[in-house]
Amino acid sequence: MKKILLTSLVVAMGFFAAEAQTKKKSKKAKQPTAEQKQKAALAKLENDRQAKFETMRLERLEADSMRLADESKEEFVKDSLRQDWKAKRLAEVDSTNKVNWTKTVGDKEAWYDHERSQNAILKSAGVADVQGRKVKAINEQYxxxxxxxxxxxxxxxxxxxxxxxxxxxxxRAKIKEVVGSSKERKLEKARKSYSKKNNDDHDAKWINDAAMVKKEK
Incomplete structure (x- = not known):
């Protein structure tokens, strides 16, 4: 009987030892190798790169969308809205009011041109909306x-x-008080650049003449 119990005990101990050894080997087998770790790290870097690329792509799409919207708005102000207004006014007036209507149209055209040029200059100089409205008011006053x-x-x-x-x-001194010296210089540079390429803002032509006098002095 003792031999049987002893034999059973030896068998059981052998079984548990073998099972423990198997589990130990299994745990060791689950540990990733250096190559696997390297591949995992590279995969993570690639995923991060792809995510960053996608974020940048979406940001570019948003920026392009905003730019196209601004350009579309400017063209609408310059063309569609203007033509629509002129057509409606033309339908309302008769021949006896042609002179007055022509002057009104001229004034309205000048306003559209001035507004468009101001928006382009402010945008080029990077002036914020609130400051931009103040700059416009100053320009109108002068x-x-x-x-x-x-x-x-x-x-x-x-x-x-x-x-x-x-x-x-x-x-210029008043504008400096609103946007600061650095931004005012950017505005002046943007204004000069715009005036060289465009000849539509008749209200601001005096500024070019005044600037030339200052330069000559």
């Missing part, structure tokens, strides 16, 4: 002053030129 000087028949051409230069200096 445009009106410049018009009054140019219409003053009591002034000589030299006096007109001198006063326009002084008004422009004041205008």
């Amino acid at each position: 445009n009106d002053r410049a018009k009054a000087v140019k219409l003053d028949s009591t002034l000589s051409q030299e006096q007109v030129t001198t006063q326009l230069a002084s008004i422009n200096d004041e205008r």
Whole structure:
């Protein structure tokens, strides 16, 4: 009986030892090799790269969408809205009002051109919307002053030129108070660049003349 029990005990111990050895080997087999770790690391880097690329792609799509929307808006202001307004007004007036209507159309055209040029310059200089509205208001104020000087028949051409230069200096100083010196210089650079390529903002032509006087001095 003792021999049987002893034999059973030996068999059981052997079985448990073998099972433990098997589990140990199994655990060892589950540990990833250096090559597997390297592949996993490379796969993670590739996934991260793809995710970053996708994020950048979506950001570019969003930026392009916003840019196209802005361009579409500008073209709408310049063409569609303008033509629609002119067509409606033309249908409302008769021949006796042609002169007045022509002047009204001219004023409206000038406003559209001025608004479009201002938006383009502000955008090029990177001026924010709130500051942009303040800059527009300042420009309007000094445009009106410049018009009054140019219409003053009591002034000589030299006096007109001198006063326009002084008004422009004041205008730039006011804008600096709103956007700072650095951004004001960017605005001036954008304005000059725009005026070289476009000839549609008649309200702002006096600024170029005033700037030339300043440069000559």
